[in-house]
Amino acid sequence: MLSYRHLYHAGNFADVVKHVVLVALLEAITRKPTPCYVQDTHAGCGAYALDSHEAQQGKEHQDGIGRIWQIQEAPQVIHRYLEIVREWNAGLPEPRYYPGSPAIAQSLLRKSDRLVLTELHPQDHDALVNQFQDDKRIRIHKQDAYQGLKAFLPPPEKRGLVLIDPPFERKDEYDRVVAGLQTGYSRWSHGIYAIWYPIMSRGLQTRFLEACVATGIRKILHCEFLIAPFSSDKRFVGCGMLIVNPPWQIDTTLEICLQWLQVPLRQANDVQVRVDWLVPE
Secondary structure, three states: OOOOOHHHOOOOHHHHHHHHHHHHHHHHHOOOOOOEEEEEOOOOOOEEEOOOHHHHHHOHHHHOHHHHOOOOOOOHHHHHHHHHHHHHOOOOOOOOEEEOHHHHHHHHOOOOOEEEEEOOOHHHHHHHHHHHOOOOOEEEEOOOHHHHHHHHOOOOOOEEEEEEOOOOOOOOHHHHHHHHHHHHHHHOOOOEEEEEEEEOOHHHHHHHHHHHHHOOOOOEEEEEEEOOOOOOOOOOOEEEEEEEOOOOOHHHHHHHHHHHHHHHHOOOOOOEEEEEEEEOO
16 A cells, blocks of 8 residues: 555654654764764655645644744754754745654754665655765665665664654554564664654554554664543544654753644644563563
8 A cells, every 4th residue: 555645644743753853863973973873664755845735734833843844943953843843944935845753864864874865656655765875975765665674784883873654554564563573673682763653542652552562672762642531533633753762861851852843833732642661680
């Protein structure tokens, strides 16, 4: 199934949360001088035009990046994230472009680092090639995300990050994510894995987290951000991220960032934010 295109949802609240976490992780792993490896399993287009027909259908960015992009006083990680967004919109009165995970990684990685992007959707893959083909640090592959975990891990670099960010358009996507995590971890156990997932049903979310615990993998940090209470129609009310092998003190950093974000991004009074250990070390 290749019907999902993130262009319809680019810059929404879930993108803000996901990309703030990504910036925090990339800043943490690039503090040391040794080269880093980053793999984005579901790379999408790389960057998105918010004035496109697709993005304008739901205008989801207005309740995401649109609410915070002009704020100047913010925690350091969020400030750096907003700097990247503003660089893409220099001189514009409102955000017209939104950098996806590949563009954010490109902004933060150094000359010695590498970025591998996998994307199976033909249009999105072509967009990645057009945008990043001249950057020698970046390799782009038209390949299934989970096959890519077998093909490119372990990397020669000792340190790095794998971002697993599926569209969850398939009914078995949660199972595929768990299996993919097991595959990646079995090949590169000291790498950092960041897994994004939507929150619509508490039962579905609980089963997914239980399946992750059942893998036996240790040291899994759990972040959750809900903008509204659960509803009977199972609408999209929040998102979560699991981080395997998180960098030192990243839990404190993310707690500060997510607590800060809940004020401008809330869509109800009872916003829920949590950062805790799904599985301790």
